Amino acid sequence: xxxxxxxxxxxxxxxxxxxxxxxxxxxxxxxxxxxxxxxxxxxxxxxxxxxxxxxxxxxxxxxxxxxxxxxxxxxxxxxxxxxxxxxxxxxxxxxxxxxxxxxxxxxxxxxxxxxxxxxxxx
Amino acid sequence: xxxxxxxxxxxxxxxxxxxxxxxxxxxxxxxxxxxxxxxxxxxxxxxxxxxxxxxxxxxxxxxxxxxxxxxxxxxxxxxxxxxxxxxxxxxxxxxxxxxxxxxxxxxxxxxxxxxxxxxxxxxxxxxxxxxxxxxxxxxxxxxxxxxxxxxxxxxxxxxxxxxxxxxxxxxxxxxxxxxxxxxxxxxxxxxxxxxxxxxxxxxxxxxxxxxxxxxxxxxxxxxxxxxxxxxxxxxxxxxxxxxxxxxxxxxxxxxxxxxxxxxxxxxxxxxxxxxxxxxxxxxxxxxxxxxxxxxxxxxxxxxxxxxxxxxxxxxxxxxxxxxxxxxxxxxxxxxxxxxxxxxxxxxxxxxxxxxxxxxxxxxxx
Numbered sequence: 001x002x003x004x005x006x007x008x009x010x011x012x013x014x015x016x017x018x019x020x021x022x023x024x025x026x027x028x029x030x031x032x033x034x035x036x037x038x039x040x041x042x043x044x045x046x047x048x049x050x051x052x053x054x055x056x057x058x059x060x061x062x063x064x065x066x067x068x069x070x071x072x073x074x075x076x077x078x079x080x081x082x083x084x085x086x087x088x089x090x091x092x093x094x095x096x097x098x099x100x101x102x103x104x105x106x107x108x109x110x111x112x113x114x115x116x117x118x119x120x121x122x
Numbered sequence: 123x124x125x126x127x128x129x130x131x132x133x134x135x136x137x138x139x140x141x142x143x144x145x146x147x148x149x150x151x152x153x154x155x156x157x158x159x160x161x162x163x164x165x166x167x168x169x170x171x172x173x174x175x176x177x178x179x180x181x182x183x184x185x186x187x188x189x190x191x192x193x194x195x196x197x198x199x200x201x202x203x204x205x206x207x208x209x210x211x212x213x214x215x216x217x218x219x220x221x222x223x224x225x226x227x228x229x230x231x232x233x234x235x236x237x238x239x240x241x242x243x244x245x246x247x248x249x250x251x252x253x254x255x256x257x258x259x260x261x262x263x264x265x266x267x268x269x270x271x272x273x274x275x276x277x278x279x280x281x282x283x284x285x286x287x288x289x290x291x292x293x294x295x296x297x298x299x300x301x302x303x304x305x306x307x308x309x310x311x312x313x314x315x316x317x318x319x320x321x322x323x324x325x326x327x328x329x330x331x332x333x334x335x336x337x338x339x340x341x342x343x344x345x346x347x348x349x350x351x352x353x354x355x356x357x358x359x360x361x362x363x364x365x366x367x368x369x370x371x372x373x374x375x376x377x378x379x380x381x382x383x384x385x386x387x388x389x390x391x392x393x394x395x396x397x398x399x400x401x402x403x404x405x406x407x408x409x410x411x412x413x414x415x416x417x418x419x420x421x422x423x424x425x426x427x428x429x430x431x432x433x434x435x436x437x438x439x440x441x442x443x444x445x446x447x448x449x450x451x452x453x454x455x456x457x458x459x460x461x462x463x464x465x466x467x468x469x470x471x472x473x474x475x476x477x478x479x480x481x482x483x484x485x486x487x
Contacts, residue, residue, distance in 0.1 A: 034159050037438070059440070081413070
């Protein structure tokens, strides 16, 4: 997880080149409980940092997912439409939400590293 | 029953020990889920047996030989015709025919045994005391444990073999681990099962004894809600309240013929007229066609976008493996199979009116 950055909205982002993969943290999925529905953003959508781009619904409630950085959505995780529970079982792997092409990589510096997030979430 | 301090049931320590996530609910700190999670807890209850702490609910004793006659002045049901040991679902109403609470009444022989919702406990007690005086006694020394699911009868019969003889909506007093408990074959999940009224100081030992059975798991309020929603059962304050009448709520079966004709309860004339002439809106089951849950407050529209009503309970039904909901629609849209839209995050999503319950009941009649 050392290559990941974390937002205060409990999202993680892992960047390779100029593409960031975004999901929700293990802490977030645990708080949500059983995920039953995910709406991922449409490809081509331009998102500003902290803009709402996706929705995750657990048995208990609906929660909004925000873009941790600005950019253009290049892929949504199609697996989640039929298997939303993947968010619970593999939040940092197969349960990713979307990929975003970063328009301002310097925004990553404002996100937390793993240690800072752990302290924030505890 | 102080209203400011948070109350704890006798099983509070056990819930915490089992790893429950505790939340405030109706003045009590209650388990919303255990480590297994809502979905697993829900499916376990449908498959085997779930143990629910419902000690926050109000248990009330009404004594006096004419208790049933006098109680009928407050509720829509046929209480005088209730056979000994039988119990019945009924409704407190107000003068406009609105529902003040839903409750269970048992003819316990020399008294009535009443179970009311936790959130309405204080106002219900005031209502009952105003009507029935000091024959009304809040049974604060009793806890209430529900054991629900197809395995419930076999599990409980190991401690009290006589419970196998109870039919749905009947009750009896059984010695369980040496303590007399009032056991009622009823519940709030759509499954066969029991509610066990047990002294506070014996509740934890009984819960532990039941949980020791491999078929039994502790179940939180989250799964209790999804189970009752799939079973088409109303949640007071959501699906029914003072602005809904029994007829609008599809609970006309809780206002039997004699009570409609003779009245004698608050709002009787309005309810009689609605039963005869119909109402402009009605509670229905609603199945969104996609995967997205339509939650409480979601608006319901026709194909042209005209608002027909709103969802009053909605979420994900683990046994249905999809979203399920209940809500009120204009009566001409209440027929089973009617296509509607639910407006989720400003987008119309196709849904249809479906018969309640969503899952076949497991009651042992």
